[in-house]
Amino acid sequence: MIKKILKGAAILLLWLLIWQAAAMIINDIFLIPTPLETLKALFVLGQTGQFYLAVLKSLLRIILGFTLGVLVGFLGGVAADKFSLFNDITSPAIQVIKAVPVASFIILAFFWFKSDELPIFIAFLMVLPMVWSATLSALSGIDKKYIEMARVYKLSTARIFFKIKMPFITPTLLTTCLTALGFAWKSGIAAEIICRPQMALGTLLNDHKNYFDMPSVFALTVVVAVLSIILEIVLKQAVRRVLNDKHQ
Amino acid sequence: MINISNLTFSYDDKNIFSDFSLEIKSGEKIWLSGPSGCGKTTLIKLILGLLKPQKGEINTSGTTTSVVFQENLLLPFYTVMQNIELVGGNAKKAKKILASLDIAETENLYPASLSGGMKRRAAIARALAVEFDTLVLDEPFNGIDEKNLQSATECIKKFTADKTIILITHNPEEARLLNAKKVEINN
Numbered sequence: 001m002i003k004k005i006l007k008g009a010a011i012l013l014l015w016l017l018i019w020q021a022a023a024m025i026i027n028d029i030f031l032i033p034t035p036l037e038t039l040k041a042l043f044v045l046g047q048t049g050q051f052y053l054a055v056l057k058s059l060l061r062i063i064l065g066f067t068l069g070v071l072v073g074f075l076g077g078v079a080a081d082k083f084s085l086f087n088d089i090t091s092p093a094i095q096v097i098k099a100v101p102v103a104s105f106i107i108l109a110f111f112w113f114k115s116d117e118l119p120i121f122i123a124f125l126m127v128l129p130m131v132w133s134a135t136l137s138a139l140s141g142i143d144k145k146y147i148e149m150a151r152v153y154k155l156s157t158a159r160i161f162f163k164i165k166m167p168f169i170t171p172t173l174l175t176t177c178l179t180a181l182g183f184a185w186k187s188g189i190a191a192e193i194i195c196r197p198q199m200a201l202g203t204l205l206n207d208h209k210n211y212f213d214m215p216s217v218f219a220l221t222v223v224v225a226v227l228s229i230i231l232e233i234v235l236k237q238a239v240r241r242v243l244n245d246k247h248q
Numbered sequence: 249m250i251n252i253s254n255l256t257f258s259y260d261d262k263n264i265f266s267d268f269s270l271e272i273k274s275g276e277k278i279w280l281s282g283p284s285g286c287g288k289t290t291l292i293k294l295i296l297g298l299l300k301p302q303k304g305e306i307n308t309s310g311t312t313t314s315v316v317f318q319e320n321l322l323l324p325f326y327t328v329m330q331n332i333e334l335v336g337g338n339a340k341k342a343k344k345i346l347a348s349l350d351i352a353e354t355e356n357l358y359p360a361s362l363s364g365g366m367k368r369r370a371a372i373a374r375a376l377a378v379e380f381d382t383l384v385l386d387e388p389f390n391g392i393d394e395k396n397l398q399s400a401t402e403c404i405k406k407f408t409a410d411k412t413i414i415l416i417t418h419n420p421e422e423a424r425l426l427n428a429k430k431v432e433i434n435n
Contacts, residue, residue: 148298149321152313153335153378163334167325 033215038222041215045223051204055223058119058201059231062188065120066181069127074173076128077135087136097129102187106194115197122191123184130183134176138169174239181235185228249274249309250295250382250412256303257287257294264290267304270431274381277413279423282433288416289318291433292384295414311412314380316388320371322359328370329355337377345373348403350396364391369400376404382412389422401425 016035023034033041045051076094080087102122109121142165150160192202201224208216250272257265264287272278280288293299294306296313322331328351332342346352349369351362359367368391375383383404392400404413404426415428423430 145317145319145321146323148293148296149315149317150335151298152296152315155335164323167323 030212030214033218037215038218041213042219042222045204045216045219050199053199054201054204055227057197057199058189058192059227061116061119061192061197061200062123062184065123065125065188066127066184068120069124069180069184070131070177072124073128073131074135077132077139080132080136081139094129094132097125098133102126102190103194106187106191109191110195115195118195119188119191119197119200119202123188126183126187127180130176130180131173134172135169138172139165142168171243174242178232178235178239181231182228185224185231189224249307250311250414251307251309252291252295252304253307254304255294255301255306257290257299257301259290269304272382272412272414275410275412277408277415277426277428278431279415279417279426279428280433281423281430286433288433289386292386292414292416296384308382311381312379313382313384314375314378315384316372316375316386318386318390320359320367322367322370322374324359327356327358328362328373331359331370332374332377335374335378337374338379342373342377345376345403345407346370348399348406349373350399365393365396368392369396372400372404376407380411382414383408385413385415385417385426387417388415389417389419397422397425 019032019035023032023037026032029037076090080090102125105125106118106122109118109125113121146164146168147160150164155163189202189205192200193206194202196203196206201220205217205220205224208220250270252268252270252272255265255268268291280291282288290299292315294301295308296315297308322328323334326334328346329339329342333339343352343355346355349372351366351369351373354362354366354370359370362370368389372388375385385404388404389397389400401422413426413428415423415426417423
């Protein structure tokens with residue numbers, strides 16, 4: 001364990017040194033501030049209540065969009081597996097959502113939603129097709145013989161779904177959610193940068209960019225990255241716990 | 249009693265049964281025999297209601313059926329006992345069956361930790377632990393060694409004394425051990 005921590009610290013230190021070296025070579029704070037300048041900017045940001053509110057509201061918006069995306073994506077995938085006509089009708093829409101770049105959606109949705117709602121919608125839109133497709137493909141991948149076996153023993157449709165299908169698709173669903181969370185976070189912050197809602201990390205990033213305050217832009221980027229990693233770790237722990245419980 | 253009359257069934261253009269009839273009396277033990285691809289497993293699926301006859305009728309007159317499929321079909325995320333209980337198996341009866349199949353210790357184990365033969369016997373235990381009138385056995389002893397074959401057949405005989413058995417096997421010895429009467433399927 002100590003060896004692992006030391007190794008992690010050494011890798012982090014190496015990257016900080018590379019950053020420091022790059023900043024020293026370029027020697028222009030407007031292009032690349034040093035790690036120390038970034039840390040100072042982070043310290044200044046951390047002294048304002050606005051910063052914490054921005055972090056909290058960004059987190060809430062993106063988690064809300066992610067949760068909605070998971071719920072609708074899961075239900076949609078289940079319905080698409082059950083009703084082939086529904087799958088035929090919805091499949092082109094899911095393919096379009098997957099194919100269109102997130103920036104296009106942000107610009108489009110800019111006219112449909114209030115700036116406060118847009119990041120929620122964008123996070124939702126990124127997660128929806130991933131969870132939808134993963135649910136559909138995991139459900140259709142279940143060996144039909146298990147379902148036939150359950151039918152012979154007259155298990156109800158609900159029991160077959162919750163006791164057989166769900167345990168089969170849970171690992172795929174959880175790992176997809178893990179990937180989708182990263183996408184939701186990045187696209188949500190991107191939406192905040194473009195639509196500038198009140199109290200948002202993206203808005204702060206945009207504001208500091210406009211003031212050419214590069215150390216604060218770097219500091220906020222570090223915060224975005226660290227929060228993303230923390231969210232991923234939390235979800236990964238939950239996923240691991242669920243999978244260990246179900247697949248001993 | 250299971251009554252199959254004038255059954256016709258085909259997969260796309262491959263005819264499996266045409267005007268096939270068979271009567272299986274209550275408590276009868278039969279061995280469906282015939283070359284590979286003659287429709288033994290298809291007939292079982294039709295009896296179980298997993299396939300619908302294109303013509304003719306299959307009357308199972310409300311009999312409850314339990315089955316050992318060709319594959320074990322043990323759910324990997326449940327223990328052996330949980331697999332049995334999921335399909336309505338009685339835990340007390342299941343313990344006795346597991347013991348008589350010499351796999352009492354597998355009750356709380358997951359299928360992944362069992363050997364091939366143990367999985368097969370667990371699948372047999374699941375089929376025997378539920379309430380049934382007819383037991384369908386599709387190659388039930390695949391993967392079970394000589395030593396355990398005897399105890400497996402003895403266990404099946406013990407828990408199916410007055411029940412109907414429909415057996416599919418390529419091994420006449422297994423049919424003999426279960427006292428099953430040969431019914432040739434050859435279309």
